[in-house]
Structure formats: C-alpha cells, structure tokens
Amino acid sequence: MSADLTSVALLTRLNLRRERIIVPVTVVVLIVTSAATVSSIRTLYGTAAERASLAAGAAANAAFKLLLGPLEHVQSAASIASWRAGLFMIATTAVCAALMVTRLTRKEEELGRVELIRAARTGRLAPLAAAVFVAAGFAVVVGAGMALLMGSAGATGAEAAVVGGQYATTALAAIGLAALTAQVATTARLANLLAVSVVLGGYVVRGIADSTGLRWLQWTNPVGWAQRMDPFGANTWWPAVPSVAFFLVGVAGAAWVSEHRDLGGGLVAPRPGPPASDVSSLPALAVTLHRGGFLGWMAGIGVFALLIGVLVNAAASLTQDNPQMVEYLHRLGGPGALSTVYFAVIMSYLGFAASTWAVTAMARVRGDESAGRAESVLATPVSRSGYIISQLGVIVVGIVVLLLVAGLLVGFGAGAVTGDWASMMSNALRGVAVQIPAALVIGAGVVALYGIAPRLVVGGGWAMVVAAFLLGPMGELFGLPQWVRSLSPFTHLPAVPAQPMRWGPVVVLAVVAAGLGTLAWWRFRRRDVEGS
Structure with a gap:
C-alpha cells in the first residue's frame, strides 16, 4: 500500500498550489456570506421578542420549512443565523468540496495530466489521496471558520463546535462520494453531475421531511444527518458518524476501483452522440x-x-x-x-x-x-x-x-x-x-x-x-x-x-x-x- 502512495506529499503540495486562488476565494465567500447573515440577524432580530415573533410568523410557513428547515431555537442571534443560512450553506460547502475532488482527479485524468504524473515515480493511488487531503483540509477550514463565526454571534463553545462539525462532516461525506463518482464516471462532467445530484437531492429530501412532518427522511442523506446534530438543541455529535463513515467507505471504494480499472476508464460512460452530427x-x-x-x-x-x-x-x-x-x-x-x-x-x-x-x-x-x-x-x-x-x-x-x-x-x-x-x-x-x-x-x-x-x-x-x-x-x-x-x-x-x-x-x-x-x-x- 505504501508503494501506491509514493509522492503523495509532493502531489498534495502541487494541488495546494493549483487551488491557491479558488480555495481561499471559496472559503472567504462562504464565511463572509454567513457573516452577513449574522449581521442582519443582529440588526433585525436583536431582542428575544423579535426572535419569538419570527418563529411564530414567517418561520412557521411550510415553504420556509422546505427551504430552511423548522426554526426551533431562538435563544440567540447565532441560533437564528444558523437556521437562516445553515442548511443551505452546509449543502453549498458540500457541493464545493465535491467539485474540488472531481477537478483534482477525473478532470486531470481527462486532460491527460494524470498519465504524465503516473509515468514518473508516483504511486497509483497518490493522485486520489492528494485530492482527498486537499478537499478534507478545505472542509476542516470552513468548519473552523463557521465555528468561530457562531462563537462571535453568541453561541456557546459546544454549540459553535457542533455548527463547525455540521459543515466539516457533511463536506467529508461529499468528498467520499465525489472520490467514488470520479472513479466510476468516465468524464468530469458526469462525475460532478452524480455527486452534486446526490448532495442537492439530499437537501430536497430534507426539505420534504421538514415540510410534511416525515422526519424519518432526514436519516437518508448527509444534509439530514447534519440537521440532526441540532447544535442549539440536542447538541450531539453522533449523527455525524454516518457522514464520517460515508467518507471512509467512499474513499476506500474509490481506491479499490482505481486499482482495478484502466487509466481513463470507468463504469458509467456518457451516452454516445448521434451517428451523424447536425452541428x-x-x-x-x-x-x-x-x-x-x-x-x-x-x-x-x-x-x-x-x-x-x-x-x-x-x-x-x-x-x-x-x-x-x-x-x-x-x-x-x-x-x-x-x-x-x-x-x-x-x-x-x-x-x-x-x-x-x-x-x-x-x-x-x-x-x-x-x-x-x-x-x-x-x-x-x-x-x-x-x-x-x-x-x-x-x-x-x-x-x-x-x-x-x-x-x-x-x-x-x-x-x-x-x-x-x-x-x-x-x-x-x-x-x-x-x-x-x-x-x-x-x-x-x-x-x-x-x-x-x-x-x-x-x-x-x-x-x-x-x-x-x-x-x-x-x-x-x-x-x-x-x-x-x-x-x-x-x-x-x-x-x-x-x-x-x-x-x-x-x-x-x-x-x-x-x-x-x-x-x-x-x-x-x-x-x-x-x-x-
């Protein structure tokens, strides 16, 4: 196995260099957007009475429950901000992490660069491992940033930590999923489509669960697992276990497929075009x-x-x-x-x-x-x-x-x-x-x-x-x-x-x-x- 990971540190540094613009910009956008939400909540719902009025009014609307989830905790500006932007931003972070994995694996393979790298003294699994390391670092950084932001908005240390865990563990689940789809699909576009569809599909299923009362549907996807962590209520980590397991299984499955397929190959190929082009x-x-x-x-x-x-x-x-x-x-x-x-x-x-x-x-x-x-x-x-x-x-x-x-x-x-x-x-x-x-x-x-x-x-x-x-x-x-x-x-x-x-x-x-x-x-x- 160690031979399969030869030069993984070198490739990780290469990926960090390649992502030196996209990753920092993405992190800043995610955190600044959440910071803007916190700022607006502090201004618009600064008192307990205003937060209670929101929970009894607009937040009780079925459409809001579909889009944002139920507003069950109004003890602080942090809890309101977590409801207003939390699940959507969590899903967005997961999508960004999935796209990053595909960009650093299947896209590179599609462009022929992995073949050149593998021609050198590089292990078979090194490109995949390097991409997973960089994407996992992105997930941890975003989670830590969101935890610090919630702490500054009035969340307790335990509440802020669980908020950060929601972001990090859901992104990890998406990383495991994207690592697998990047090995199964034969194009980066198809790999992205499969991974993003699962993440966003989970967000939609979670919305259906909240708006219809079928709460058991939350247990079917990583976004629902993040919601179950409930930082301002139950404040528990154990619903994050399935996300971490999803990450580990996905990466292990991706490694197995990578070991058993030809470079450039895959299990799911795009549909061939018509025999005669009309372009x-x-x-x-x-x-x-x-x-x-x-x-x-x-x-x-x-x-x-x-x-x-x-x-x-x-x-x-x-x-x-x-x-x-x-x-x-x-x-x-x-x-x-x-x-x-x-x-x-x-x-x-x-x-x-x-x-x-x-x-x-x-x-x-x-x-x-x-x-x-x-x-x-x-x-x-x-x-x-x-x-x-x-x-x-x-x-x-x-x-x-x-x-x-x-x-x-x-x-x-x-x-x-x-x-x-x-x-x-x-x-x-x-x-x-x-x-x-x-x-x-x-x-x-x-x-x-x-x-x-x-x-x-x-x-x-x-x-x-x-x-x-x-x-x-x-x-x-x-x-x-x-x-x-x-x-x-x-x-x-x-x-x-x-x-x-x-x-x-x-x-x-x-x-x-x-x-x-x-x-x-x-x-x-x-x-x-x-x-x-």
Whole structure:
C-alpha cells in the first residue's frame, strides 16, 4: 500500500498550489456570506421578542420549512443565523468540496495530466489521496471558520463546535462520494453531475421531511444527518458518524476501483452522440457544448424562483412587529407595498445567479482550449471572430433566457398563492428584466477575461461575481460607503417594481456590456491559442 502512495506529499503540495486562488476565494465567500447573515440577524432580530415573533410568523410557513428547515431555537442571534443560512450553506460547502475532488482527479485524468504524473515515480493511488487531503483540509477550514463565526454571534463553545462539525462532516461525506463518482464516471462532467445530484437531492429530501412532518427522511442523506446534530438543541455529535463513515467507505471504494480499472476508464460512460452530427455552424457548436450545463442551471434557478414566488405572502409575516426589517427592505427596494419591495430585493439574487452561470460556461470554453479542442476547431476554415462571437452570443442569450424563465416562475408561484395573476406576473417580469443589463456586464466581462488570457476566467470571473454580490445588496448590510457600492453594476439598477423605471443606468450598463464584448473580440483575435 505504501508503494501506491509514493509522492503523495509532493502531489498534495502541487494541488495546494493549483487551488491557491479558488480555495481561499471559496472559503472567504462562504464565511463572509454567513457573516452577513449574522449581521442582519443582529440588526433585525436583536431582542428575544423579535426572535419569538419570527418563529411564530414567517418561520412557521411550510415553504420556509422546505427551504430552511423548522426554526426551533431562538435563544440567540447565532441560533437564528444558523437556521437562516445553515442548511443551505452546509449543502453549498458540500457541493464545493465535491467539485474540488472531481477537478483534482477525473478532470486531470481527462486532460491527460494524470498519465504524465503516473509515468514518473508516483504511486497509483497518490493522485486520489492528494485530492482527498486537499478537499478534507478545505472542509476542516470552513468548519473552523463557521465555528468561530457562531462563537462571535453568541453561541456557546459546544454549540459553535457542533455548527463547525455540521459543515466539516457533511463536506467529508461529499468528498467520499465525489472520490467514488470520479472513479466510476468516465468524464468530469458526469462525475460532478452524480455527486452534486446526490448532495442537492439530499437537501430536497430534507426539505420534504421538514415540510410534511416525515422526519424519518432526514436519516437518508448527509444534509439530514447534519440537521440532526441540532447544535442549539440536542447538541450531539453522533449523527455525524454516518457522514464520517460515508467518507471512509467512499474513499476506500474509490481506491479499490482505481486499482482495478484502466487509466481513463470507468463504469458509467456518457451516452454516445448521434451517428451523424447536425452541428453545421459555430453558433450551433457553441449551443451544443453549453446545452447540458445551461439546462442544469435553468432547473436549479427555476426551482429557486418558484419558491421565491410562493413565499411572497410571507413577506408581511416576516416583517410583522419588526420595524427594523421593514426599514431595511425599504432601503434596498424603495418605498411601496412590501410585496413589490420583496420582488425588487429578491430579483437581484436571480441576476447574480444568471451571471454565475456565465462564469461556469466560460470555464468550460477555457477547458476546451486547454485540451486543444479549440485549436482543432480553429484549424478548420472558421474565423477567430466567428468563434468568440458565437461564445459571446450564447452567454448573452443564455443570461436573458435564464432571467426571463426565472421571472415567469416567480410570477407563477406568486400568482398561485395570491390569486392575483396579472399584477404578480407583471411585477416579476419587470423586476427580473431590469436585472439583465447588470448580469450582461458580468457575463461580457468574463468573456473579455477569456479573450485576454484563458487563465483569468476562473479566478477573475468568480472575483467579479463575488465582488458584485458583496458590494451590491450585501454592501447595505456591511454599511459600505456609496462610492464603494457603486463598483457593483447591480447597485445602479432601479428597484423595479417598487420604484419607477429609470432608463439612464440601464442604457449605460448595456453600453458597458457591449464595450466588454468588443474587448473580448479584439483581444481574442490577437492572442495565441493554447494547445494541448
């Protein structure tokens, strides 16, 4: 076995270097987002009476139970913050850990790098072990950060430790799962799909358990096991045992499969394409390449949008007997009825989600170029201009379609619970449409980064999205000065439907997006194309 792990320390250091941007950014985003939640809870629910009112009002809504779980403990701001963001952030951390394992194993194998590494003095299991070590370190760091954050928010030492354990052990379970799917699947995309589907499926099953009273369903998945740890109630560690066991079994299974399969092989292969391709142009090729990822993002954003619409009636109960919450919403969304203010505030989150898809889409384009596929395409009688314009076109159309579909689903959910179909659909579509120019600025900016240098896409693209988010709606929570918040394109948008439409900022943002698209076209035509 020791021979199988030869050079694992060297590969671990290599993985740490490769992840030196993505991992710290991810950790910071997760902790800062939770810190923003804690800050808002302290401001909006600072007294015991306000926290009790929340538990009796909006938190009792079935839709809130589906999305966040039941609010059973209101003794501190930490307990409320753990309910508001906990399970969602736990699942998000687990997804990030799973993607990291796949990125460092199957993706590297798919690109041919593992074959080069294994040609040196390297053990057969060393790449897998190095990836697991780095991902496990990420899980521990996030767990420790969340524990410190909860401790600063008023949690006891034992409560904060269990909160950190929720994050760390659920991420470990996802690491074990991803290690196995990376060995079973023959492509990184399929491995990610299998692992992420299980994690998010567990989150959905947990939501069904909480909203229907079928609490036994919580025992079927790692997210439910984390919920059972109940840091502010039972405060117990033993439900984390299945997550740790899941991690150990998954890693052991992955090691066994790795020992018994050919390099590049797997048990689950992607479905072969049609015998005759119908891809007859660059735009058709771009659509084909992005179609699977786009449909997955549309499904995820669509579910979120539908829940947003269903929760529109909860806006009033959420703010009942809480003037601070009412004031905060009006600062973000302007004057008017709480339902329209709710639409104005929440639509910006859909804009961020659509712009995030653009980063993942262009990361796929960057991967194609690194693997030499872009070079092969450009070796045919096609122009560089056509190649980059087709990618830019897919990003623009994809963002618009994602937001419009999300707006329709928000309107549908709100109309179903209120019965006022016309105004709800109008408010939703107007609120989401005004987000398009700001999302296009981010999308075109990511394409511009690709045009300048492919290596900038992942780090630079995520930095743009995170900065726009933290300086936009989060900037109000952090009390940032207006000139700092103005760096986010979303800050300049009118809060439709709570405020009247203002075309000036929309036109300016559209011009900025067009300028960034032009920069992408100009730079891509002049730089070298990476080969495999």
